[in-house]
């Protein structure tokens with residue numbers, strides 16, 4: 377079998393030590409093959425040579441009945457002796473170039489990579505495919521050394537190295553049916569170069585029903601692949617959606633969503649900072665949603681099952697475990713996660729926290745002021761003072777578009793003009809009032825509004841959620857939320873009796889509750905730039 381023939385989509389790495397009590401290796405393997413495993417790697421760290429050859433031969437005999445190629449971990453001699461399709465090499469195993477000399481020309485050779493340097497070398501040496509990871513922590517292998525878990529961000533960086541090379545890639549390490557969609561969505565380079573498959577050990581090997589476990593993984597992978605037109609942000613953007621990205625289309629969608637939110641009353645789960653909790657809950661209620669502030673790790677699985685939106689705001693980081701769990705469960709339940717990286721550039725701790733969160737779950741939207749977006753984009757063009765931003769970018773559309781591609785989500789850059797992008801289209805919204813920038817938590821309540829509108833959108837979007845992380849058009853939802861808040865701010869600022877920040881905030885809550893779709897249609901100031 378040649379390199380281009382191999383289907384890496386569901387790559388099983390064996391681990392006989394993980395089999396459940398009473399399940400034999402070959403029975404488990406056969407069930408996994410029936411469930412949809414597309415390639416098998418025999419990994420025998422404890423077996424002596426004679427036993428390894430035996431297991432390899434038995435594995436090949438069984439897999440050949442299903443026309444599934446078998447690779448051998450580490451041992452060229454065992455691959456040759458058993459007639460396997462190829463080998464998988466670790467960084468401390470036989471060098472790839474030497475392995476090629478020993479193996480027949482048709483042999484498939486894959487290499488494990490944890491760093492960019494590993495990936496570059498694998499390309500240079502002519503690997504057929506690379507195994508990238510560990511993506512997440514796992515107890516199947518010792519990955520406790522610093523840097524051994526490379527995360528979604530590290531995997532994306534390695535995928536960029538493979539672009540245009542023809543070298544295929546699977547991700548490995550902690551991948552389960554519960555995080556597979558998030559992994560596929562997140563693991564792609566900024567141009568959309570995605571994984572060719574995922575490698576799993578424990579999710580299949582420990583299962584008493586390996587066929588079901590494998591089928592679940594294979595189905596999710598197929599559903600993801602079937603949506604061939606995933607854009608650079610990983611969202612499926614249809615031509616109907618694109619046609620809506622005009623001034624008229626956006627204001628009409630925003631006006632309609634103002635009513636939708638009130639009709640479906642999304643539960644808007646906040647893990648937010650101590651400064652803004654009350655005003656965030658009031659903004660949610662005024663828009664027509666239902667707020668819940670819930671931070672304990674133990675309650676996140678239950679909350680994620682209720683439809684709506686989730687806001688994670690790191691203004692004060694008191695509940696990191698809750699934040700990690702909330703986003704993970706939200707991803708599993710197709711619930712949009714809005715991330716507000718408050719003050720992310722201000723301290724090393726905040727930068728590390730944001731990086732950890734973004735490596736654990738996939739946001740649907742990231743919203744920040746110029747300093748926060750700059751910090752996430754590794755730009756030092758805009759300075760910060762604590763959680764406040766001093767100044768703006770020379771080319772804001774380029775900044776939001778690039779960051780959206782990097783994180784595969786919608787990005788909002790707030791300020792006197794708000795810039796929104798899905799990685800292709802950039803929407804510029806110029807409503808609002810300076811008082812909104814002068815109250816504490818003006819940006820935080822924009823996050824609340826976005827989580828409310830994204831929640832309502834995901835609850836009402838037509839079609840199936842198969843293969844998508846979040847259902848519905850998150851760009852339109854985000855634009856609608858921003859327009860609702862900024863237009864209500866204009867109304868509040870011009871109200872009789874509003875003389876400054878103190879009188880502005882309660883007026884804003886009133887105006888949010890009274891906002892009409894007609895006011896949105898009349899007042900929205902929208903410009904659209906398509907890639």
Ligand SMILES: Nc1ncnc2c1ncn2[C@@H]1O[C@H](COP(=O)(O)OP(=O)(O)O)[C@@H](O)[C@H]1O
Pocket residue numbers: 744745746763764765790791792793794807808809810811812813814817818819820822858861862
């Ligand atoms: N000078 C301004 N004119 C109009 N709207 C503004 C102005 N400053 C901020 N806003 C609005 O206030 C909201 C919060 O943005 P911003 O002040 O950038 O957030 P943060 O509080 O995170 O710094 C945004 O919706 C933005 O549109």
Ligand SMILES: Cc1ncsc1CCOP(=O)(O)O
Pocket residue numbers: 389509510513514515516517519548549550551575576577578579
């Ligand atoms: C072999 C290997 N290489 C990197 S992580 C890993 C183990 C992955 O196992 P699991 O799928 O059970 O997390």
